[in-house]
Amino acid sequence: MSETYNMSIRKFLKQVGVTSQQAIEEALRTAESGDKIYAVKMVLTIEELGVDHVVTGTIGGDPA
Numbered sequence: 469m470s471e472t473y474n475m476s477i478r479k480f481l482k483q484v485g486v487t488s489q490q491a492i493e494e495a496l497r498t499a500e501s502g503d504k505i506y507a508v509k510m511v512l513t514i515e516e517l518g519v520d521h522v523v524t525g526t527i528g529g530d531p532a
Contacts, residue, residue, distance in 0.1 A: 496527075503528065505529040506527050507526055508525050509524045510523045
């Protein structure tokens with residue numbers, strides 16, 4: 469893979485990470501959720517390449 473693709477992928481993923489964290493933090497502040505655990509899902513789609521990648525997990529709870 470070319471360095472151009474590699475750098476553009478990194479730039480995109482950095483933007484996804486930063487903006488996603490901001491969106492999650494804002495939603496949690498608004499919800500005043502306490503120790504609740506939320507199921508989360510992130511979907512990456514690249515229609516032209518036939519990519520449909522899903523990552524699931526949880527956010528929240530007591531970090532004991």
